[in-house]
Amino acid sequence: MSKRVIVDPITRIEGHLRAEVIVGDDGVVQDAFVSSTLWRGLEVIAKGRDPRNIPLMMQRICGVCTYSHYLKSTIAVEDALGIKIPYNAELVRTLMNAALFLHDHVIHFYHLHGVDWVDIVSALSADEAKASKLAFKYTNNPIGTGENELKKVKEKVAKFAQNPQGLGPFANAYWGHKTFKFTPEQNLIALSHYLKALEIQRTAAQMMAIFGAKQPHPQSLAVGGVTCVMDLLNPARMGEYLVKYQAIADFVNNAYYADIVMAAEMYKTEPSVMKPMGVKNFMAHKEFMIGREEYLFDSGIIMNGDLSKVFEIDEDKITEEATHSWYKDDAPQHPYEGTTNPNYTGFIDGQSVGPDGKMVDSKMINEKEKYSWIKSPRYNGEPMEVGPLASILVGYAKGNKKVEAVVNEFLAKTGVPAAALFSTLGRTAGRMLQAKLVADNALVAFNNLIENLKVDQETCATYVIDKDKEYKGRGIGDVPRGMLSHWIRIKNGVVENYQAVVPSTWNAGPMDSKGAKGPYEADLIGLKIEDLTQPLEIIRIIHSYDPCIACAVHVMDTKGKTLSQYKIDPLYGGCTI
């Protein structure tokens, strides 16, 4: 008889997410449903407001990749008003973007996804001398893996283990799970990097703040460009940026890269990690202007995993539908015409596997009706995966020299075939490779900026908003979690309509009217779960997408409706910053 397993809340993500899977007696997932249990609604609040205020408001969709929304919303307004921003402003936005990507990807792998790969308890039994030596297998310049340092790491975490509340930040995970593959020494290396990454993420936040004023929620963009001209003309400031950038780039190349090579080596035979993904369509948008009309990442679409063809994106073919989402208008809508009218129908009563393996009464997703606050975005009617892997695959398939080089080097180093990129491991490796590309190329933008400042110090374009005119525009590009687009229409000088189609919506959305599943749900089907009370395999797959659900759901006024289905674990509470 098939049973239902509910994972709710999925922790170590930004936001609130629930996964329900139906498993057969053999432990294999037969069907899967993913629901976001909180909603957003900024689109509704935006209506009727001055478009210049919108970017600062939109960045508050989220507490992690706030700059992504700030930037795309600003670009949407600029696109609508027909503003071309100065070259300097483009490059400064890229430098801030570099800070964001490096910050985000490092946090994701180490602090949100890392403990799906690294068994902390096992690290406590490692031989630090052996581990210290082993680190040289994965890089010539290891970080944080000297014998003494590793000893200290062990002592620190052992102290946590003696704590009456258990392992402190590492409590409550599925330690000792059969699908953990690292040796104790490898676990110790990664654990040391986990702690080091806490410092790195602080440095990355400062790197953003140099030109961005603060992080999260930077505040130095204006419609037309950037405001931080004083920092740009101050050599001490530019130097500060470089020092921080170099520390992080070093970590990415000698810790993050090394750890993913290590993971590929140990996990390439683990079926739950190598299982081919369910949706093999990928979409990515160009991003990271590093020189005049020169972008680090490309635009394009790959269908059915066929890397021999890349299609160009036709923005008219982007729609969102709500057959299984808690909104009134079911039919597909283009974001310019998109609506956000709630229609919450809640959960139903049923039974699922409890913590001790016995069946317990639960509130369950009603998959025949509506079951998520996330809409289902489609491109030409098809589901798409977006994210770093999509960006890497599109670049690779398009013959982007920089992307090709890092992908080929990684495959050669790990002995993993290109086909293995279409897996959870591939997704996790793709994110690291994107971080590496940013770490290796942000300097190009930095140097071009310095060169240009010698002859041109324009940082912000001027513009007028004609109240009698109607405008529409969009800001579209790839952000750390994938393709993000903001769509705005302006009438009488105020916002007439606003929609944001965010990366996690593409990946985490529910079924569409044809019953076609989005990437999360499709990826879970066919997965074998070793122990139904410890569904680490599910969590590892979902985490590999780097869910950011605060922005994947549409909030609004929840009058009269209690959403009591989620609880927030105080230790692992969604936000990471």
Next chain:
Amino acid sequence: MHFILYGTLPALDVFNRPKWAYGLRIHDACERRGRFDAGEFVEQFGDEGAKDGYCLYKVGCKGPYTFNNCSKQKFNQGTSWPVQAGHGCMGCSEPDFWDKMGIVHEPLGDRLYHTAFGGLGSDATADKIGVGILTVTAIGIAAHAAISLIKNPKE
């Protein structure tokens, strides 16, 4: 924090915010305050004044209406804060700031200051006398900005 360190609860303002953080206006401890007093204002982002660190009041700074310690404490271990990055304060710690602080890149004082003080701005609820003084200040600020433009035209 205050309680853990000193064993007492901190003094609070009318919104129950600790005074050590919310006691002063952004404007009071702002590094560009000298520019404000001298009547040196950025007229447009990226202009010569912006390069020289002029006051951001005319491009929308809400520092004069906002009680917080950003200008003293800054962000990210002292790395920067909005005014240092050339962007005015948006008043984000004042009640209903989205609705009461007007347009982010336009000054409040010359057109909408009465809404900020009309009921929900922190100044209005502070106390009646405060309202009087600050409203006068707001008008003063607007006048000051306007006068400086006439007196000292940059373009």
